[in-house]
Amino acid sequence: MIVWVNGTFGAGKTSACRELVELLPGSLLYDPELVGQGLCRVLPADRMAPVSDFQDLPSWRRLVPEVAAALLAEVPGPLVVPMTLLREDYRDEIFGALAARGLAVHHFVLDPAETILHERIAARDECPGDPEGSERVRSWCREHLPQYRLARRWLARDARLVDTGGLTPGQTAERLAELIKDGTARCPIVQSADSTGDTVAAAVLLFDGQGRVLLVDPVYKPSWEFPGGVVERGEAPTDAAQREVAEELGLRLETSSLRLLAVDWEPRTGPRRGGLRLMYDGGQLDTAALAALRLPPEELRGWRLVTPEEAAALLPPGRLRRLKAALSAREHGELRYLEAGVPTAVG
The missing domain is CATH 3.90.79.10 (Nucleoside Triphosphate Pyrophosphohydrolase)
Incomplete structure (x- = not known):
């Protein structure tokens, strides 16, 4: 099983997911950003030059489900995935590939009010000791808020939106655990796991x-x-x-x-x-x-x-x-x- 925790940058996905793995026995935190970072190091510079986001790499979208399936062959699961995914066609590609492997996906979006998002972004200090570096990260997060506003239109019909404005990471994790148990956020995509033959x-x-x-x-x-x-x-x-x-x-x-x-x-x-x-x-x-x-x-x-x-x-x-x-x-x-x-x- 996959627990995909979506939301814009600064919504608190990683903090909530770290708490969530403590509530789900056998679970493992799986961050697809590590796959992207690995590709950025391996692929030649001329291939990476026109790419501003590793999600635009077809190899990333192919590897994310492959790595998820490989990890679930090693651990009981579920995999808890804190990953912003704002393009509907990329969601279709990745979730479809997970379904083809017989992996159920529970899709959540952490959705605090935008004023709270701005407050959380302003409080981020991603580069301790490097104020300019931290401000670059904060600016990058703010620049992506319009993209999230647009994506929220399809996310609202595809995922379970969770208002985390008044919740701590621990409380958010408890809420997600409740929703996982009742199954209301389970993605309805179902495909045969038998992919061995034409x-x-x-x-x-x-x-x-x-x-x-x-x-x-x-x-x-x-x-x-x-x-x-x-x-x-x-x-x-x-x-x-x-x-x-x-x-x-x-x-x-x-x-x-x-x-x-x-x-x-x-x-x-x-x-x-x-x-x-x-x-x-x-x-x-x-x-x-x-x-x-x-x-x-x-x-x-x-x-x-x-x-x-x-x-x-x-x-x-x-x-x-x-x-x-x-x-x-x-x-x-x-x-x-x-x-x-x-x-x-x-x-």
Whole structure:
């Protein structure tokens, strides 16, 4: 289990987490900042030069869940993680990777009033004996308050906000321990922990009257997706496509309305599984059907109709190539075979 304690700089995360590990038997304090510091020392200067925050390193976002899983193989847990995480796409990436490893996450945000934050920042002395150094740290904390105000909009629906304005670190830890026990801050992302083999997945392209395609925004990954999912053992891909569209959108499609457009072999990349990806044409939805769509909030944050040009800003390169190939197949009435999104001649 992961107890992720979020909040802006100066909110008191580290102090509260040090107290919290004393209340949770078997727990361990895990600070992902140490991962970032290690990367800053190891990576070459030309790679680090354009990076102002190690969270912007893909390697950091990949290693944080890897190290968490490795630590929980050594200790009973839970891991208590004091880490500011204000970008929603980074949260999706990291928490999705933790869920893929079967690790439950309890997500908290320490949220005192901004006046109290300013008081706490003013009282910080990060560099004893170096007044100028301490003031640089305080200025840095104050400069990041606007970023927290913006992030609070999505944090309020994603995490359990805890007003710590009148609490000591010890009292904050006691409050967090109570909330962990009742489970109200547990992140709803659930994925299979079995990531050993490649998969077959079925996706459905749905269109409006303008020819725009429907994409969905998963809570467990940083980029947008097509409606669909992994084919279960013993399940036909077309059945999986129907099932996933029903589960994700509340939309019932007949088998006769689905037409296979493309089959793409996706290579494994890092912890992400590869395998065959089937793209179906699910047809056009009218205004009433679009208005009736219902998404499971624990899986999908929203949906959007986009042109191919707009999809380029939402989909990763391989998925975008798959979409373009499927749209071409739909236009020409042909089935396309792809490898890593690139059309390949067969026969």
